Amino acid sequence: MLETDCPECVCEEAKVDFAPKPESVTSYISTRNSTVATTLTIRGLGKIPVYKGDPTWISPKIWNFISEKAVLMRPSAIRICNGSWHEAHELSQILKNKGLLEEMTSLENVYVARTDPSDTMRVEKNTFIVTNSRSEVQPNRTVTISRAKNFQSMLAQWMSPKKFVQEADERFPGCMRGRTMYVIPFSMGPIGGRFSKNAVQLTDSPYVVINMRVVARVSSSVWDAIGNGDFVKCVHSVGVPRPVLHRLKNNWACNTSDIFIAHILEESEIWSYGSGYGGNSLLGKKCLALRMGSYMGLKDGWLAEHAAIISITDPQDQEIFVCVSFPSGAGKTTMSAMLPALPGWKIKVLGDDIAWIRWKDGQMFAMAPENGMFGIAADVKEDSGKILIEALKRDALVVNCATTSKGRLMWQGIEGTLEPEETVVDWRGETWTKDSKSFRPPAHPNCRFTVYTSNVANVHPKWDSPCGVPISAYIFGSRRPDAYPLVLETNNWAEGVLLATGMRSKVGSGTDRKSDGLVNDPMSMRPFMAYNFGKYVDHWLEMGKNREKVPKIFHVNWYQEDDNGNVIWPGFNENIRVLEWIFNRVRNPTDESNVSTSVIGKTPKSLNMDGLPLKIDLKKLCEPPPTFWLKEMAEIRSFVNAEMGDDKPQQIEFMLHELAAKL
Known part of the structure; x- marks a missing residue:
């Protein structure tokens, strides 16, 4: 098509157009x-x-x-x-x-x-x-760093x-x-x-x-x-x-x-x-x-973070609110729309991507500034993504997915629903059928959907509260195949910030940055950092100082692999088993009957495995050897030295030295 006309620029006759659907006309x-x-x-x-x-x-x-x-x-x-x-x-x-x-x-x-x-x-x-x-965005350097002279910040x-x-x-x-x-x-x-x-x-x-x-x-x-x-x-x-x-x-x-x-x-x-x-x-x-x-x-004096806001409710209807901060493509939206595998547990979503966090009335509150979700559709499956698939049945926009001759959406993970006679037009505009030799991934890996938060079945009644909700925990997550624990409660706010500063993860599909290995993604904010990294981390540390009701910080990793490259933990709706342990740690912090303590923090001795057909070695998933943490501390030190320069907070250096000595 040669685009030489401008149909949407034609000024039509004047008419009233400021009107929602008739049932919601405003005064x-x-x-x-x-x-x-x-x-x-x-x-x-x-x-x-x-x-x-x-x-x-x-x-x-x-x-x-x-x-x-x-x-x-x-x-x-x-x-x-x-x-x-x-x-x-x-x-x-x-x-x-x-x-x-x-x-x-x-x-x-x-x-x-x-x-x-x-x-x-x-x-x-x-x-x-x-x-x-430049120093407002990138670090001051009056000392030599161990990397190349022409160091290029990755933030x-x-x-x-x-x-x-x-x-x-x-x-x-x-x-x-x-x-x-x-x-x-x-x-x-x-x-x-x-x-x-x-x-x-x-x-x-x-x-x-x-x-x-x-x-x-x-x-x-x-x-x-x-x-x-x-x-x-x-x-x-x-x-x-x-x-x-x-x-x-x-x-x-x-x-x-x-x-x-x-x-x-x-x-x-x-x-x-x-x-x-x-x-x-x-x-x-x-x-x-x-x-x-x-x-x-x-x-x-507040934080804008790459995090979902969800509520977790137990079978006794006790509820807590948490922020969930994962890198792009690591499962924030999927977790926000979870249908828990354990009976009686509920997850509700307030926002799936961004949280604005501030102190109010002695508690940390998080507000979701967005009106809708802009999530990755590719790999959303019928069994683990029912809520999202239902939300996509009305008032939605989808980009770079496939469509079928029966007027349906199609992407990787749901090809099994195709009928033999059903043809597919993939994201590139090419046509094929389920049984044709030209079968290929129907959607781009970064195929996206846009839906209203209010249209999602598990939306929380307070999703559009102008003040937000009080959060009891902050959960960071990485996509790591190595021994990084399935779940870890850090010893305190400051050490939780330290581990989040050194977060590394496999790169998702939403960016032009490509890497086969782990990439540093501090607080899941690497692509969205807007000012000096040292000041950013110092701001995080200050947010938790001299406060009584500081949220607990947890780190999770659903993606550990065995020696054959298979992901060990089943993930998706089964993640409620980990969230149950987090919930209990928040509600009963003095009860350590189900806690293993180490220099780095606390991990579960056991998880609720009722109804799970797999045999899971929880000790292997949650307790890496001290040598793993020594190497991790060295990686964090190398990263912060390079990316913070002279702006590294003294507290970060102190904690790195102290934890390494204890290990």
Whole structure:
């Protein structure tokens, strides 16, 4: 297809479009005029149509931002978005007619997109943090380190403001020619919430618009929440101005040879160019809620972490809340949607990916800032992912999965449900059947779904609480085939932070960083670190000091392998057996009848194995030899020396020395 037209830029006749489904009409609609399709004159750009929203709703401060970027990027029209169901339906139908979305006939309001094969994951190598001083992002070095002289940090990449201007000037001028610039008002956290963050994203991708209303809270009421106050400014373009004279793959516009993502911390600005993939284009998620959020947290005394928030309820209806921090692709979302194998136990989810954590009333509270889930669909199976599969039956967007002739979704792990006559169109757009010789993985390994948190069957009633919930434990997890324990309770908050600082894991499918071995991923935040690593770890240590109700810290590893390379622990719904032990440690910390104690921490003597057909050597899974921990401490020391330089907290050095001596 040669994309030389602009169907979504056509200014239709004015009509009311700010309306959710009739059953959820809100009271303020009648007080506002959304029938506007007007023309504004912007100095430096001229007359430009502005439609589907009333410009008078928007404060001069926000209009200055919109106008300035319109002059830079030169769109043909501006559309003011409102997050309504009608808006999403209209844009979805436009994209369906263009061949970018496929509607699943057997499901309710479920669409599939196939991207350009080069635009399928986060691009870490082109993601930058912009500050005046390099030391705000990367370590100071006045001492020699044991690594190469030209040491390249594997954490945040720094860029100077001067270099940013140069890079932006090579990409953004005129990048929206022939396209509509969509103005998306959104809130991370409940709109108007005390701890929520307001933002405005400009984008030329209608696909981004319909995804943003799921992962964030998009609404015209955000204009009121911002008023004349501050907001995060987000600028995104696929980098394909019209007319486009090259052939688009899968009708997907992107410019992956020139991807550029930058976070200007002091200005609260995020710029993204060249990619339509969610991790690079849905700027409220990783960019705002994690990178920008962690910097805000440093200044204001809270944490923004790559973690799910779940509740664990025992058969007696006693409930605790925990944060679960795993690297991408290691099972946060699957754990959030667990159907426990033990009778009477329940898991409920508040958020599957990001937690904002702060002290309140003497307890640590965690809030989920997102409105939806953006998870990996590939490998979600019927037996271990029933809740997720049910959630994908309505109001969902899926990218880079396969579809079948019977209007179903298809990916690795559920191919067995295919019927002999059922044909499959895989994520690359190629057609085959179950029995054909051309059978291949139906979905990209990073095949993603976007669903509303409220549509997930095990959602917790407090999932959208503006203050969050009190957490009793923080669970870190790694994907390691070696002897790292199945579960470990650390001796205290500080030592838990130390082990999290040295976390290593196999790389998941959500990033362009590839490695066959273990990669350091401190606190599961390696791709999302936004400021000096030494200060980040010190901030973690300070969060646990001089507090009475500090959450316990646990580390888990579901992925230990035997000598033949087989994963030993059954995982998935069976992980409730480990969570039961964690639950009991939180509820009865003085009861150590089921605890083995070592220098590093506490592990279970036994787990509830009722109904488990496997024979598990728990001692092997939970108690590695001291030599393992000596090597682990050496790895942590090497990593922190390299990545922290002179900014290494003294407490980290002290604990490394003390634990090594005890071992």
